[in-house]
Amino acid sequence: MTPALSIQNYGLDYVTSAGPVEVLRNISLEIAPGEVLGLVGESGSGKSSLAWALMRHLPRNAREISGSLKLSDIDLRQLAPKQLTGVRGRRIGMVFQDPSTALNPTLTIGRQITEALQRHRGLRPREADALAIELLGHVELRNPAAIMRRYPHEISGGEKQRVVIATAFGCRPEVILFDEPTTALDVITGARILDLFARLRTETRVAALYISHDLAMMTRVADRVAVIKHGRVVEQAGAAEIFRAPRAAETRALVAAVPRPERRLIHDTPDETVVLAAKAIGVRYGNRGLFRAAPPPATNAIAFSIRAGEILGLVGESGSGKSSMARALTGLARFSGEISFAGRTLRGAQDMNAAYRRDVQIVFQHPDASLNPRHRVGEILSRPLKLYGGNPADIARMLDQVRLPASYAQRFPHQLSGGEKQRVAIARAFATRPKLVICDEITAPLDVSVQAQIIELLLALRAETGAAYLFITHDLNLIRQIAHRIAVMRRGELVDCLPVEDFDADHVHPYTSELMAASPVPVG
Amino acid sequence: MTELLTRLVRKPQGAIGLALLIVLAAACVCGPWFAPYAPEKMDFLGRFRAPGWQHWLGADQFGRDVMSRLLVGTRATIPMALAATLIGSGTGAMIGTASAYLGGRLDEIIMRTIDAVMAIPGLLMALLLVSTLGNGAGNAVLAIAVAFTPSMVRITRAVALSVRHQDYVKVALARGEGAAWIVFREMLPNVMAPIVIEATIRVSFAIMLFATLSFLGLGAQPPASEWGLMVAEARQYMHQAPWVLIAPSAAIALAAIAFNLVGDGLRDALNPKDER
Numbered sequence: 118m119t120p121a122l123s124i125q126n127y128g129l130d131y132v133t134s135a136g137p138v139e140v141l142r143n144i145s146l147e148i149a150p151g152e153v154l155g156l157v158g159e160s161g162s163g164k165s166s167l168a169w170a171l172m173r174h175l176p177r178n179a180r181e182i183s184g185s186l187k188l189s190d191i192d193l194r195q196l197a198p199k200q201l202t203g204v205r206g207r208r209i210g211m212v213f214q215d216p217s218t219a220l221n222p223t224l225t226i227g228r229q230i231t232e233a234l235q236r237h238r239g240l241r242p243r244e245a246d247a248l249a250i251e252l253l254g255h256v257e258l259r260n261p262a263a264i265m266r267r268y269p270h271e272i273s274g275g276e277k278q279r280v281v282i283a284t285a286f287g288c289r290p291e292v293i294l295f296d297e298p299t300t301a302l303d304v305i306t307g308a309r310i311l312d313l314f315a316r317l318r319t320e321t322r323v324a325a326l327y328i329s330h331d332l333a334m335m336t337r338v339a340d341r342v343a344v345i346k347h348g349r350v351v352e353q354a355g356a357a358e359i360f361r362a363p364r365a366a367e368t369r370a371l372v373a374a375v376p377r378p379e380r381r382l383i384h385d386t387p388d389e390t391v392v393l394a395a396k397a398i399g400v401r402y403g404n405r406g407l408f409r410a411a412p413p414p415a416t417n418a419i420a421f422s423i424r425a426g427e428i429l430g431l432v433g434e435s436g437s438g439k440s441s442m443a444r445a446l447t448g449l450a451r452f453s454g455e456i457s458f459a460g461r462t463l464r465g466a467q468d469m470n471a472a473y474r475r476d477v478q479i480v481f482q483h484p485d486a487s488l489n490p491r492h493r494v495g496e497i498l499s500r501p502l503k504l505y506g507g508n509p510a511d512i513a514r515m516l517d518q519v520r521l522p523a524s525y526a527q528r529f530p531h532q533l534s535g536g537e538k539q540r541v542a543i544a545r546a547f548a549t550r551p552k553l554v555i556c557d558e559i560t561a562p563l564d565v566s567v568q569a570q571i572i573e574l575l576l577a578l579r580a581e582t583g584a585a586y587l588f589i590t591h592d593l594n595l596i597r598q599i600a601h602r603i604a605v606m607r608r609g610e611l612v613d614c615l616p617v618e619d620f621d622a623d624h625v626h627p628y629t630s631e632l633m634a635a636s637p638v639p640v641g
Numbered sequence: 642m643t644e645l646l647t648r649l650v651r652k653p654q655g656a657i658g659l660a661l662l663i664v665l666a667a668a669c670v671c672g673p674w675f676a677p678y679a680p681e682k683m684d685f686l687g688r689f690r691a692p693g694w695q696h697w698l699g700a701d702q703f704g705r706d707v708m709s710r711l712l713v714g715t716r717a718t719i720p721m722a723l724a725a726t727l728i729g730s731g732t733g734a735m736i737g738t739a740s741a742y743l744g745g746r747l748d749e750i751i752m753r754t755i756d757a758v759m760a761i762p763g764l765l766m767a768l769l770l771v772s773t774l775g776n777g778a779g780n781a782v783l784a785i786a787v788a789f790t791p792s793m794v795r796i797t798r799a800v801a802l803s804v805r806h807q808d809y810v811k812v813a814l815a816r817g818e819g820a821a822w823i824v825f826r827e828m829l830p831n832v833m834a835p836i837v838i839e840a841t842i843r844v845s846f847a848i849m850l851f852a853t854l855s856f857l858g859l860g861a862q863p864p865a866s867e868w869g870l871m872v873a874e875a876r877q878y879m880h881q882a883p884w885v886l887i888a889p890s891a892a893i894a895l896a897a898i899a900f901n902l903v904g905d906g907l908r909d910a911l912n913p914k915d916e917r
Contacts, residue, residue, distance in 0.1 A: 134648075447815040474817040478815075479811075482808075483808060486807050486808040487807075487809050489827055491831055492826075500818070501816060504818070545812075
């Protein structure tokens, strides 16, 4: 039987001003009809480049070195641009990472899906409309006829991804490429998309290449898994055995880095002294206008306390108000309610004095955005020292504290890797010896292995300085490894705040158990 | 900096623009030495002499050598245009960044004032200012700078607004930094790229505006050999001796094109996404 998709000995370079950079080397993969091949690798391993090579949409500086890309009988590399339009979408579909940018914001959903159907299946407008409604119903969208008339910004992220999937399946392609389709979605929505995918593939018997950096996800969706590292396939095996008995060192490292809730990383209990207590914190963006009502609050009367040296996890799906809490506690958002800290009561950002600013630090999600690209690392680290007193000679020690060489002080942020940048951001937060550090999804953009190193670093710093953490995340497995207590938020409300041991108990809020069920079961 | 230069030269427009700029700079620095005659040396027998071996670009109504006047006049034209752009863009950038940082009602007040100033055409604004302050090259520079400021404010503010929402500004706020540090050290360096590009292109406008003011008799005063003034003086002899008019006009056009090309080249070179 000819495979649905066959990649033989494929090699790809990107030509940059510094010379050619190896992206893919000796890639040989085959996907049988109806099979799902998972492709796992860290960021920069060349996963997405392979997907774009298959779609024949490579950047202009890409140079294909060797190999062939075969879609059943045709060689994709030999196709002329005109023939390609008959293959793309029609015979090989794609589902993108971020559904909010994959749909055109100026066209209705109906227009976007019927356009593909008319183009690729030669349907007349009315037939296409009928089929589109059927397809949207099939991906479990309620009231598909109404969705057809809406614009992308009028539906949620999960619904958008369903529309993209419906479009991809609607053209009945032989192969569909999934490029991290759930990464941009929150855990519960992502889990539902996976269920949908599993159902659709048993119904349509489509072959798929499923790209992800999430190992746990692979056991759910893929038949076989290929692990890719630095553009080379290091291991290929069935989904069940590859993580249970990984052979290649790279796979073993990936599996070992996956967070597991049962493997606790901290064993102490925090003091009873409360560092920070928040009472009835409400954050509201935008005011009531002349002709419109006030928008609903981002968080509503949230109360919690953090004890000295405690790690408090704050979880919830996107839009639940987690980050608004972080912004309120650092005075970046106006809030109502009060914060008690070190014997003082603060009712707004204007009450936050230098001592509070020194003792409460924040680390943001994206180190790219939180480090000024025009400042050297040395200057970035010296600012808190200048503001709150400290010896500028300490910069080497600060870098050493986060396991970076002192020579990095002379570098610009863009010369550092993602994990190194996040280390600099952490060093900056710890420069003032804070009592509380707010970590706002700081590991979300990082690969599992880098994430594990950052977590290890945070725990070491906590042991050294005794700082408490408010750790905001959507990764329940990770937070159950390190937190003393976990608070769960939904739609601006605090639904649960439990010690981590009680999480398996049955008196948790229904939403909490839903979150637990949705988070992937760690592999291995 | 050297990296930026190599990237600038790699594109043809950048390379040509830069070459023209170097020629202009050379004319600015050592124009008088190259000039075959003194710029104000009159020769009554050689009035309106056509371009030839004696006068490469011909002679004007007083028999003065046009090429010598052009070369010496570079000093009166290019530095003035540069100064006007620098003052205008600098002020505009600072106001725009500060306005984006302050936000809210203050931002509203600043921007509406800028809009009001913008409603007056640049040339008219410059004319108004010069007629109030009095004739002269210095006042013309000031007038052009003021005329340039509002649009620079708009451009800078648009970029600064997106920078304002970057996490590093939030970090600085949460750290308790003062407004001056955030505006000048955190935000301004990150809005520089579009300002530099826009300012380079604006230099060519400044040359033309300055020439226009001189042409109208409000900028440089005779017998200075400022290019715009040369065009103005040559106008009445246009049919007798077109070369007296064409030479300075071509010089103005060439300088404007040079700055425009460099501006375009810089836009590509400063774009970090363009790594190819």
